[in-house]
Amino acid sequence: MTTAAEIAARAEREDIRKRWLLSTPALVIIFLAGIGPLLVVVLYSFLTPGPYGDVKWEFSTDAWIGVFLQRDMFDDTLGIADAHLSIFLRSVRLSFATTILTLIFGFPTAYFIATRPERTQALWLFVITIPFWTNLLIRTFAVQEVIRNEGILNNALIWLGITSTPIQILYTDWAIGIGMVYVYLPLMVLPLYASMEKLDFRLVEAGYDLYATRFQVLRRIIIPLVKPGIIAGSILVFIPSLGAYVTPRVLGGGRQMMLGNLIELQFGAGRNWPLGAALALTLTVIVTVALLFYVRYAAQSEQRHG
Amino acid sequence: MKHRLTIAAITAALLATTGLARAEGELNLFNWGNYTAPEMIKKFEETYKVKVTVTDYDSNDTALGKIRQGGHGYDIVVPSASYVPIWISEGLLLESNPNQMENFKNVDPRWVDVPFDPGRKYTVPWQWGTTGVSVDTSVYKGDINTSAIFLDPPPELAGKINVVPEMADVMHLAIRYVGGEPCTGDLEVLKKVRDKLVEAKTKWISMNYGNIEAMAKGDYAATVNWNGSSMRMRKEKAAIHYGYPKEGYPIWMDNAAILKDAKNVENAKLFLNFIMDPENAALISGFAKYGNGIMGSEKFMDPEMTSAPEIVAPPEFADKGAFMLTCAPEVQALYTKIWTEIQK
Amino acid sequence: MARSNFAIKRQPGFATIAIFCFALLYLPIATLVVFAFNAGRSVAIWEGFSLRWFQQAWNNDLVLEASIRSVQIASTAAIIATVAATMAAIATTRTKPYRGLTAKYAFINQPLMIPEIVTAVALLIVFSRIKVATGYSGLGYLIAAHTAFCIPFAYLPIRARLESMDLTLETAAADLYATPWKAFTRITLPLLWPGIIAGLMLAFVISLDDVVITEFVKSGGQDTLPTYMLGQLRRVVTPEMNAISTVFLLISILIVTLFFFISRRRT
Numbered sequence: 045m046t047t048a049a050e051i052a053a054r055a056e057r058e059d060i061r062k063r064w065l066l067s068t069p070a071l072v073i074i075f076l077a078g079i080g081p082l083l084v085v086v087l088y089s090f091l092t093p094g095p096y097g098d099v100k101w102e103f104s105t106d107a108w109i110g111v112f113l114q115r116d117m118f119d120d121t122l123g124i125a126d127a128h129l130s131i132f133l134r135s136v137r138l139s140f141a142t143t144i145l146t147l148i149f150g151f152p153t154a155y156f157i158a159t160r161p162e163r164t165q166a167l168w169l170f171v172i173t174i175p176f177w178t179n180l181l182i183r184t185f186a187v188q189e190v191i192r193n194e195g196i197l198n199n200a201l202i203w204l205g206i207t208s209t210p211i212q213i214l215y216t217d218w219a220i221g222i223g224m225v226y227v228y229l230p231l232m233v234l235p236l237y238a239s240m241e242k243l244d245f246r247l248v249e250a251g252y253d254l255y256a257t258r259f260q261v262l263r264r265i266i267i268p269l270v271k272p273g274i275i276a277g278s279i280l281v282f283i284p285s286l287g288a289y290v291t292p293r294v295l296g297g298g299r300q301m302m303l304g305n306l307i308e309l310q311f312g313a314g315r316n317w318p319l320g321a322a323l324a325l326t327l328t329v330i331v332t333v334a335l336l337f338y339v340r341y342a343a344q345s346e347q348r349h350g
Numbered sequence: 351m352k353h354r355l356t357i358a359a360i361t362a363a364l365l366a367t368t369g370l371a372r373a374e375g376e377l378n379l380f381n382w383g384n385y386t387a388p389e390m391i392k393k394f395e396e397t398y399k400v401k402v403t404v405t406d407y408d409s410n411d412t413a414l415g416k417i418r419q420g421g422h423g424y425d426i427v428v429p430s431a432s433y434v435p436i437w438i439s440e441g442l443l444l445e446s447n448p449n450q451m452e453n454f455k456n457v458d459p460r461w462v463d464v465p466f467d468p469g470r471k472y473t474v475p476w477q478w479g480t481t482g483v484s485v486d487t488s489v490y491k492g493d494i495n496t497s498a499i500f501l502d503p504p505p506e507l508a509g510k511i512n513v514v515p516e517m518a519d520v521m522h523l524a525i526r527y528v529g530g531e532p533c534t535g536d537l538e539v540l541k542k543v544r545d546k547l548v549e550a551k552t553k554w555i556s557m558n559y560g561n562i563e564a565m566a567k568g569d570y571a572a573t574v575n576w577n578g579s580s581m582r583m584r585k586e587k588a589a590i591h592y593g594y595p596k597e598g599y600p601i602w603m604d605n606a607a608i609l610k611d612a613k614n615v616e617n618a619k620l621f622l623n624f625i626m627d628p629e630n631a632a633l634i635s636g637f638a639k640y641g642n643g644i645m646g647s648e649k650f651m652d653p654e655m656t657s658a659p660e661i662v663a664p665p666e667f668a669d670k671g672a673f674m675l676t677c678a679p680e681v682q683a684l685y686t687k688i689w690t691e692i693q694k
Numbered sequence: 695m696a697r698s699n700f701a702i703k704r705q706p707g708f709a710t711i712a713i714f715c716f717a718l719l720y721l722p723i724a725t726l727v728v729f730a731f732n733a734g735r736s737v738a739i740w741e742g743f744s745l746r747w748f749q750q751a752w753n754n755d756l757v758l759e760a761s762i763r764s765v766q767i768a769s770t771a772a773i774i775a776t777v778a779a780t781m782a783a784i785a786t787t788r789t790k791p792y793r794g795l796t797a798k799y800a801f802i803n804q805p806l807m808i809p810e811i812v813t814a815v816a817l818l819i820v821f822s823r824i825k826v827a828t829g830y831s832g833l834g835y836l837i838a839a840h841t842a843f844c845i846p847f848a849y850l851p852i853r854a855r856l857e858s859m860d861l862t863l864e865t866a867a868a869d870l871y872a873t874p875w876k877a878f879t880r881i882t883l884p885l886l887w888p889g890i891i892a893g894l895m896l897a898f899v900i901s902l903d904d905v906v907i908t909e910f911v912k913s914g915g916q917d918t919l920p921t922y923m924l925g926q927l928r929r930v931v932t933p934e935m936n937a938i939s940t941v942f943l944l945i946s947i948l949i950v951t952l953f954f955f956i957s958r959r960r961t
Binding site: 378380382383385388403404405406408412416420422423424562566582585586 | 924
């Protein structure tokens with residue numbers, strides 16, 4: 045005799061099997077061209093740097109120690125690798141600011157697109173992505189053109205009488221901010237749109253029936269409903285911006301390193317592949333842990349709100 | 351049996367056609383981006399009936415890393431002087447003896463017995479240049495032939511200086527500014543270098559490439575720069591002059607060489623000989639805007655270029671230049687530390 | 695449905711911010727297009743009108759081939775990535791937590807977490823061995839690499855869409871004895887469509903822009919537009935790139951307009 049519980053259990057097993065089958069292609073591709081090679085990186089982080097790049101096949105933990113500690117080259121004292129730490133913190137700050145800014149600009153934009161008539165939505169989506177079919181460098185140079193002292197922005201400000209002399213925007217943190225938002229905006233808008241389209245406006249209506257203000261409706265109804273989009277968008281903006289260096293260099297002037305530069309330096313002129321590998325793995329571990337916490341926290345708070 | 355004959359016939363026919371395609375020949379060139387004159391390539395293709403494929407790289411380290419891993423399929427690569435000894439010692443280059451080639455007589459004797467390839471057994475000059483400073487002389491009227499432009503900046507320039515993010519060039523300039531030898535591992539000297547760079551950096555506005563427009567538009571008043579790039583700046587704004595730091599400045603040279611595992615060695619040799627022809631070398635210079643080290647090529651070049659102060663160093667500074675060398679690995683590690691330190 | 699005078703969809707300031715965003719997005723693009731017609735060599739100093747850069751780009755085989763190759767790789771990689779990501783998203787949402795679910799989620803997003811240069815070096819090491827062993831050095835390597843890093847970019851929007859969808863319609867279909875396939879094609883897929891489009895677009899854009907991984911994985915004669923462009927960064931940037939970008943823009947606008955009109959006629 046099979047009990048109802050057994051049937052249910054079997055159905056569940058069957059469901060899980062199907063789910064594994066469905067995710068196989070993605071997992072295989074990522075394993076072959078993503079995770080598999082990463083194992084090589086793990087191996088490399090425990091080897092000795094070759095004299096001119098690459099590695100020597102001798103075991104060493106120097107690279108891992110070098111991520112956190114460094115020996116002062118002049119007085120030979122051992123201290124915390126403060127250069128690595130400050131570069132790491134700078135990159136995190138930049139990513140954080142970029143995520144907040146793209147959310148501030150991207151949320152209304154996605155909302156605007158999602159509330160257009162269905163026919164024209166695809167068109168608006170193209171309007172927002174077409175600028176991104178042009179090469180990143182070209183785009184960044186174009187932004188530079190707009191914000192430089194003799195650029196359109198400053199000319200407009202002078203013409204409007206807001207300022208009499210050009211404001212130095214290029215090579216400041218403002219320029220990085222503008223540039224990063226410009227580059228990463230679609231990464232926020234598209235996932236937001238995906239979860240906003242077909243937003244159940246009956247709930248919104250119900251909110252208004254209960255005399256909620258527009259802001260209350262936004263905060264209590266719309267935002268919780270599109271939370272998956274906010275999470276996806278934040279991940280897609282935050283993590284890639286950690287490695288960004290074209291925008292900080294071209295617009296911000298690049299006087300200070302970003303994580304991307306630091307790691308690239310080790311694989312390039314720095315000729316210390318193991319250190320590069322160890323730095324990258326450290327970053328990967330921190331980001332993965334943070335991501336899992338973020339997703340779990342977000343899922344929990346969703347349940348709490350019901 | 352009949353089938354087998356047909357198959358054999360088809361195979362033979364296929365082999366014949368591919369054989370023909372081979373006879374036409376191929377050449378795979380791996381070179382810096384935006385550095386290979388298309389006209390020169392076309393001319394080579396037409397002369398020798400060889401199909402040339404050009405692929406770009408963006409840094410010496412990328413090129414070295416890729417070739418070292420194997421499976422690349424390239425025939426010719428164009429490494430910088432400071433990397434040539436590494437390529438040779440790692441056994442990546444073919445000893446093709448360009449010094450025996452017909453056009454070798456055109457190579458300027460100055461570039462024959464070079465420290466990185468004495469007597470030119472492996473490499474042929476492609477382009478060479480210097481790293482110095484470009485200064486907007488409408489902003490600063492003083493002496494520009496010094497690294498003080500960016501290391502001890504005069505007040506007129508402070509806050510308007512750019513430095514290219516090239517560790518090797520900047521370290522070379524800074525070490526020689528404080529009186530050291532290139533590639534030195536002397537900690538006394540390096541401490542001075544670090545302190546100087548840390549102090550000077552507060553007066554820089556950026557560390558960036560692509561600065562022709564920025565100079566011309568006045569975002570920068572001075573920049574560490576390559577000579578060819580400086581010449582282009584002068585064309586956009588006449589007041590921008592190139593300074594040869596009298597404390598010492600680096601000379602760089604990119605050199606074409608055949609790879610040891612090249613598949614089209616004969617074509618590659620034809621190519622090396624081809625680019626030592628003055629007329630062809632002039633085509634490369636006309637495109638990349640640097641000197642080529644081939645005597646007689648001036649005749650075929652834009653006179654504006656052969657007389658440009660950026661290309662022809664004034665005699666009093668000509669001997670202040672020194673080749674960029676391959677620094678010892680432990681020295682390189684120190685430089686990386688300083689470089690990270692100043693940008694932390 | 696009767697329309698109320700009270701626009702429930704409206705949020706104050708949102709439309710303004712959106713329009714502002716669109717304007718900002720296109721301002722740099724406009725300057726880029728303007729300088730494509732520059733007679734001078736500069737991308738910032740105007741020296742009069744000319745079509746020389748279009749002509750130069752047209753005669754530059756390297757650039758033309760690189761452009762076509764970029765689009766080829768991006769479209770192939772984006773489509774494969776989106777299909778794989780859609781399947782994976784369906785498999786990892788709207789379910790009770792099962793063993794390996796979190797791991798799967800982390801796994802799929804892993805390409806995002808690894809700095810590009812590191813994936814690039816790792817792929818160089820692995821793919822070179824394969825190239826030597828098999829003798830094959832075609833576009834397959836680039837497409838595989840691009841597909842892998844495009845998957846999370848396609849996966850996250852699709853997943854977000856799935857999570858915001860409700861299950862009632864699908865349950866209803868199942869109750870009406872629709873086969874799972876029918877229920878999927880008739881109900882889930884149409885509902886999921888905006889997520890898929892968003893994912894596909896993101897994947898395409900990300901692949902089109904990739905420099906570092908391409909630079910390390912490409913074989914001879916496989917330059918894409920970004921790697922070609924990278925070489926210009928250190929030397930000199932000419933309006934040639936602007937000209938190419940302008941042509942790209944024109945073509946994409948043309949396609950979109952065409953697409954729009956065709957879909958409108960049908961409805």
